[in-house]
Amino acid sequence: KSQGVSVLLITHKLQEVIAISDQVSVMRAGAMVATVNTAETSREALAELMVGRKVLLRVDKQVANPGAALLTVDSLTWFDDANVPRLEQVSFKVNAGEIVGVAGVSGNGQTELLGLLSGMLDVQHGQINIEGVCIDAQHRMTPKQIRHLGVGHVAEDRHRDGMVGAFSAEETAIMGFQDEPEFNGSILQDRSAITEHCQQLMNTFDVRPGDPDLKSASFSGGNQQKLCIAREMNAAPKILLVGQPTRGVDIGAIEFIHQQIVALRDQGSAVLVVSVELEEILSLCDRVLVMSEGRIVGNVLASETDARSLGLMMSSSRSGDQMAQQGRQA
Numbered sequence: 001k002s003q004g005v006s007v008l009l010i011t012h013k014l015q016e017v018i019a020i021s022d023q024v025s026v027m028r029a030g031a032m033v034a035t036v037n038t039a040e041t042s043r044e045a046l047a048e049l050m051v052g053r054k055v056l057l058r059v060d061k062q063v064a065n066p067g068a069a070l071l072t073v074d075s076l077t078w079f080d081d082a083n084v085p086r087l088e089q090v091s092f093k094v095n096a097g098e099i100v101g102v103a104g105v106s107g108n109g110q111t112e113l114l115g116l117l118s119g120m121l122d123v124q125h126g127q128i129n130i131e132g133v134c135i136d137a138q139h140r141m142t143p144k145q146i147r148h149l150g151v152g153h154v155a156e157d158r159h160r161d162g163m164v165g166a167f168s169a170e171e172t173a174i175m176g177f178q179d180e181p182e183f184n185g186s187i188l189q190d191r192s193a194i195t196e197h198c199q200q201l202m203n204t205f206d207v208r209p210g211d212p213d214l215k216s217a218s219f220s221g222g223n224q225q226k227l228c229i230a231r232e233m234n235a236a237p238k239i240l241l242v243g244q245p246t247r248g249v250d251i252g253a254i255e256f257i258h259q260q261i262v263a264l265r266d267q268g269s270a271v272l273v274v275s276v277e278l279e280e281i282l283s284l285c286d287r288v289l290v291m292s293e294g295r296i297v298g299n300v301l302a303s304e305t306d307a308r309s310l311g312l313m314m315s316s317s318r319s320g321d322q323m324a325q326q327g328r329q330a
Contacts, residue, residue: 101285156243165217
């Protein structure tokens with residue numbers, strides 16, 4: 001801009017809009033609904049223009065009342081094909097009725113952690129304990145077996161791991177559950193039951209358009225994400241693993257997804273959320289684990305920290321390590 005170049009930024013991240021734009025135009029349902037000077041507006045006002053109603057930018061939830069540990073990770077260490085350690089001595093617990101966030105710059109072991117917890121990667125060193133069931137190098141489990149323990153998994157990359165674009169919405173809605181008796185007859189799948197199931201999920205989770213026959217790739221990113229989350233939450237998992245819950249999702253869908261995650265927590269499930277968005281971690285989660293270079297370097301209550309403190313821990317600075325030690329003692 002300082003060199004005289006005109007810049008057009010297209011984004012749904014309101015903090016970016018407020019931070020660097022001079023003027024902002026808002027589109028909703030394919031039409032331009034407003035153009036305002038950035039200095040004369042706010043995130044709340046822009047969100048309302050984007051969605052057409054007031055939007056809560058901070059998650060509305062009660063204080064957590066954690067129960068017993070449902071997921072325990074002990075000394076988890078994992079090496080990639082080049083023998084580079086991606087996780088080193090990772091240990092933590094997630095309790096019933098609690099949302100635990102994993103904060104960190106992308107590429108610091110979060111993806112590998114979710115892969116191990118969901119069964120997409122095999123445990124090499126250390127243990128995972130799911131309500132008394134031990135998973136380690138001698139006792140491995142497939143994703144299907146882990147799912148049957150009551151674990152739901154919303155993948156970080158929905159296009160690669162959470163859906164198949166060429167599949168219809170109703171096929172995406174039963175991925176991972178396609179062998180369940182309710183979706184199968186004596187020989188063939190029960191297509192009417194599958195269609196009815198998808199329609200119910202679409203109605204409950206406000207997936208638009210509500211067409212079970214539409215190809216999954218034809219939905220917007222937010223509606224694809226809502227469909228994937230609906231599939232996992234509908235099974236009422238005891239433990240829910242969520243990777244980047246609102247990546248590529250509009251502000252209205254973000255509010256809805258957060259509400260559903262909190263509702264699952266309030267029903268007594270344990271929820272582990274991995275996100276690179278610190279604002280999301282602080283607003284949605286009850287407790288925060290901070291990862292840096294494959295290690296847990298902080299464990300703090302979300303109500304007792306802020307983005308700056310998390311950033312220090314993420315960079316493994318001296319003060320960040322001191323905070324991490326305080327968190328572990330707490």
